[in-house]
Amino acid sequence: GAVVSQHPSWVICKSGTSVKIECRSLDFQATTMFWYRQFPKQSLMLMATSNEGSKATYEQGVEKDKFLINHASLTLSTLTVTSAHPEDSSFYICSASVSYYNEQFFGPGTRLTVL
Amino acid sequence: AQSVAQPEDQVNVAEGNPLTVKCTYSVSGNPYLFWYVQYPNRGLQFLLKYITGDNLVKGSYGFEAEFNKSQTSFHLKKPSALVSDSALYFCAVRDGFNKFYFGSGTKLNVKP
Numbered sequence: 001g002a003v004v005s006q007h008p009s010w011v012i013c014k015s016g017t018s019v020k021i022e023c024r025s026l027d028f029q030a031t032t033m034f035w036y037r038q039f040p041k042q043s044l045m046l047m048a049t050s051n052e053g054s055k056a057t058y059e060q061g062v063e064k065d066k067f068l069i070n071h072a073s074l075t076l077s078t079l080t081v082t083s084a085h086p087e088d089s090s091f092y093i094c095s096a097s098v099s100y101y102n103e104q105f106f107g108p109g110t111r112l113t114v115l
Numbered sequence: 116a117q118s119v120a121q122p123e124d125q126v127n128v129a130e131g132n133p134l135t136v137k138c139t140y141s142v143s144g145n146p147y148l149f150w151y152v153q154y155p156n157r158g159l160q161f162l163l164k165y166i167t168g169d170n171l172v173k174g175s176y177g178f179e180a181e182f183n184k185s186q187t188s189f190h191l192k193k194p195s196a197l198v199s200d201s202a203l204y205f206c207a208v209r210d211g212f213n214k215f216y217f218g219s220g221t222k223l224n225v226k227p
Contacts, residue, residue: 006158032213043205043217044159093158097213104215106151108158 003027004096006107013084014115021079021110023094029074030096034104035067038091050077084114117142117210121218128196129226136191136221138206147209148189150180152202153220159205165189176200196225 003026013019023033032051036044048064050056050071058064066088068080077096081088091111095104118141128134140146147166151159163174170182180191189206206218 004158010156034215041220043219044215046214049214091156095159095215103161103164104209104213105161106159109156111156 002103002105004030004094004105004107006092006094006110008110009108010111010113012113012115015085016083019081019084019112021081021092021094021112023077023079023096023107025075025096025105028096028098030077030098031074032097033071033077034095034097035069035077035079036093036095038093038109040091044093047079081112084112086114088112089114117208117214117216119206119208119216119218121204121206121221123221124219125222125224127224127226130198131195134193134196134200134223134225136204136206136223138189138191138218139187140189140206140208141187142208142210144211146182146189148180148182149207149209149215150174150178150189150191151205151207153205154202162191162204196223198225198227201225 005024007022035047038044047062048056048058050069052071052074056069071077093109095106097104120139149164150162153159162178163172165172165182173179178193204221207215
């Protein structure tokens with residue numbers, strides 16, 4: 001149980017385009033989902049916390065207009081990187097939790113490369 | 116503020132030998148501590164956690180960790196390393212708002 005998937009697993013796009021990444025909880029309902037970013041050989045950095053049916057809470061320094069997060073259902077959250085640039089290239093990982101105070105389960109990650 | 120430190124960027128150990136990956140933490144309140152493993156281009160896999168109770172926590176794949184309150188440490192250990200244990204290991208602390216703070220990661224190299 002407690003499986004989280006991400007789609008796509010990797011994506012290559014041109015600079016200026018937008019890319020959507022999906023995070024799904026496959027066998028449980030996730031009230032809260034988290035989005036992380038990981039640069040090569042670095043740790044995970046929390047970008048935002050999303051709660052089903054409400055606006056995401058972004059960490060300091062993360063542009064909310066650049067990284068659009070939607071958590072429309074209890075099993076799906078999406079991260080859209082708008083007008084992507086090469087510096088947005090990174091590994092994006094989501095995690096899902098039954099509630100705000102429960103265990104987080106991590107997705108396999110999405111490798112984004114912006115040319 | 117919560118923080119986690121992993122003082123070693125890399126740990127090298129021979130297969131069959133015991134391994135230790137170090138982690139120290141700084142938290143306000145009771146610590147909720149975790150270890151995760153990450154293989155190349157993959158997400159994080161949960162190994163074990165300490166919430167309360169026994170200081171020695173046993174987890175997946177033969178790993179264990181010892182919570183030491185006086186030294187504010189939560190070192191990951193395994194009695195006998197396998198080549199397949201080679202990966203990136205992250206220590207993390209969770210705060211009261213379910214936010215995770217990750218250490219910088221330690222690359223474990225197990226040589227045959």
